[in-house]
Amino acid sequence: MIGYVTLGTNDLVQAAKFYDALAQEMGVGRMMESEQFIACGRPGGGGGIGLTKPYDGNPATVGNGVMVALAAKDREQVDRLHRLALELGGSNEGEPGPHGGFYAAYFRDPDGNKLSAFTLTVGEA
Numbered sequence: 623m624i625g626y627v628t629l630g631t632n633d634l635v636q637a638a639k640f641y642d643a644l645a646q647e648m649g650v651g652r653m654m655e656s657e658q659f660i661a662c663g664r665p666g667g668g669g670g671i672g673l674t675k676p677y678d679g680n681p682a683t684v685g686n687g688v689m690v691a692l693a694a695k696d697r698e699q700v701d702r703l704h705r706l707a708l709e710l711g712g713s714n715e716g717e718p719g720p721h722g723g724f725y726a727a728y729f730r731d732p733d734g735n736k737l738s739a740f741t742l743t744v745g746e747a
Contacts, residue, residue: 626663627690628672629735630682634660636732637673640710645671647703648692668693684734691738697725703739704729712737 631637638660645651645662653670654661658677663670671690676682694700701718704727708714715736716728726740 624669626661626670626672628674629690629733630676631673631733632675632682633732634673634675636711640707640712640731641671641673643706643710644692644703647699647706648694682733684736689736689738691740694739694741696741700725700727700739700741703727707731707737
């Protein structure tokens, strides 16, 4: 149902470093880019994620209650994505672990956008 998600950034170079590393961990890369935006994902695959300087020229701001969830292949990848996000200047919003019936971790990118890495994989934590 979702084609792609776009998040605003005030520092495209920093955002690109952050999202390129997360995309690489998930086995995808950039599929589009210009001076104003980048998009990561797999052409013809599931929804991708784009980062852009706002079209209206105003500063990018974070949407309260907005979150992008990244589907990880297993718990280990959830853990790696969370750790990688923090190493790249993101902030912790919830340690990896069971959350409401699935395994997830929560973090913010350097611009403050909230993300989650999750898996529905069953098994011991």
